[in-house]
Amino acid sequence: MGPETMAKAAPWPLDAWYVACTPDEIASKPLGRRICGQAMVFHRGKDGRPVALEDFCPHRGAPLSLGFVRDGELVCGYHGLTMGCEGRATSMPGQRVAAFPAIRAFPVLERHGFVWVWPGDPVQADPAKLHPLFWAESPDWAYGGGLYHIACDYRLMVDNLMDLTHETYVHATSIGQKEIDEAPVTTRLDGEEVVTCRFMEGIHAPPFWRMALRGAGLPEDALVDRWQICRFSLPSHVMIEVGVALAGHGGYDAPADKKVSSVVVDFITPETETSHWYFWGMARSFAVQDTGLTDTIREGQGRIFSEDLEMLERQQKNLLAYPDRKLLKLNIDAGGVRSRMAIDKAIAAEAGPLAAAAG
Structure with missing residues (x-):
């Protein structure tokens, strides 16, 4: 289901910041979580910032959340396909990955002791729209x-x-x-x-x-x-x-x-x-x-x-x-x-x- 269809039918706003997890939940391994009907996986990149991707390996559809993080990138636990923080494959044993389809990357930020995700239109994802606390x-x-x-x-x-x-x-x-x-x-x-x-x-x-x-x-x-x-x-x-x-x-x-x-x-x-x-x-x-x-x-x-x-x-x-x-x-x-x-x-x-x- 594409984002346009979800925006028409879903019983929640999509263009908003939602709390996705707390920092400790992604301290040591990827976290899989469904938010606003969308399967996401969260982890920390090499620079320590949180990353949110579609929880779907483009190879065989396995949940990326069952994999592990290596050098800030997410490695699928099924066949070793490595996904970069922008949602594009970066490597796989014995394979060329340049033509692999990308998966969706969600806007994410860490503030006030929480990791927040924007499940809607990424163009609208302004950190200034986060509710003041x-x-x-x-x-x-x-x-x-x-x-x-x-x-x-x-x-x-x-x-x-x-x-x-x-x-x-x-x-x-x-x-x-x-x-x-x-x-x-x-x-x-x-x-x-x-x-x-x-x-x-x-x-x-x-x-x-x-x-x-x-x-x-x-x-x-x-x-x-x-x-x-x-x-x-x-x-x-x-x-x-x-x-x-x-x-x-x-x-x-x-x-x-x-x-x-x-x-x-x-x-x-x-x-x-x-x-x-x-x-x-x-x-x-x-x-x-x-x-x-x-x-x-x-x-x-x-x-x-x-x-x-x-x-x-x-x-x-x-x-x-x-x-x-x-x-x-x-x-x-x-x-x-x-x-x-x-x-x-x-x-x-x-x-x-x-x-x-x-x-």
């Missing part, structure tokens, strides 16, 4: 995270993250509490972002935030003001500003020594129409040098997201089993609905010129 560019923030492979449509994860009402039920023992249900939700557009907000005042912190207060040297049993500000940006990123402040000190705007605040980081990279790669983490601006706290938060967050995983995968199975069932859209769904509208608009914009050219 203020927490990744500042020494005043610490980050820890992980990766889950989830067997559901990536848009179901967007829905999940843009409506945190589910925390009361799915995450009852960690970050959920009844006050989330009771607090009003507002949804708005902020430039190109979809923003959903919820604020809670004078409540007791749930277990996860009690741990965070304790780690920051604040009383864990004090009444707090809590906030959740979910920000969706294309192609499928959700950054959630979360935190608690000692009650009566300004909530979200409280001074740094009266609160613990973080950004829940969610990079959602489509794999197929019913699966995605979920790069999750938390960036925090308190106790930044405490690596032990980073590990503790990562472990706790990993458990929380594993609860989402089961719910989303079972939801996907239900939707596949009953494709004609109509789903409700409530006021709490506004963030997810608007995010899907933004995704659909981006897909339509990519397909428009191609459809006109085909016609």
Whole structure:
């Protein structure tokens, strides 16, 4: 299937930067990963920069990800065909390779602790289009995270993250509490972002935030003001500003020594129409040098997201089993609905010129 056909039919934007992997995943061997329906292989070239190629050997179609890296080039593990970083064969035992067909090379860059890939038109792949991440560019923030492979449509994860009402039920023992249900939700557009907000005042912190207060040297049993500000940006990123402040000190705007605040980081990279790669983490601006706290938060967050995983995968199975069932859209769904509208608009914009050219 060519890129033009995919741009018309695929349920994801192609002209965008997606998180492909973390640097450690390509530290010692090639990594094969399907992204936006396309099989890719990642490795490091001789200069140390990441490379992304089509995971297809032009000789017999073997996955290049089953091979190995030699002098910065990818050697097929089937018959030894060596592929250069631009997607052209450079050598093969006993063969002349100059006339071998090239494979596709994808634009790739390494920034903010991630390797990013552009699955669409390479001419449009401008590094300046990478979504800014203020927490990744500042020494005043610490980050820890992980990766889950989830067997559901990536848009179901967007829905999940843009409506945190589910925390009361799915995450009852960690970050959920009844006050989330009771607090009003507002949804708005902020430039190109979809923003959903919820604020809670004078409540007791749930277990996860009690741990965070304790780690920051604040009383864990004090009444707090809590906030959740979910920000969706294309192609499928959700950054959630979360935190608690000692009650009566300004909530979200409280001074740094009266609160613990973080950004829940969610990079959602489509794999197929019913699966995605979920790069999750938390960036925090308190106790930044405490690596032990980073590990503790990562472990706790990993458990929380594993609860989402089961719910989303079972939801996907239900939707596949009953494709004609109509789903409700409530006021709490506004963030997810608007995010899907933004995704659909981006897909339509990519397909428009191609459809006109085909016609």
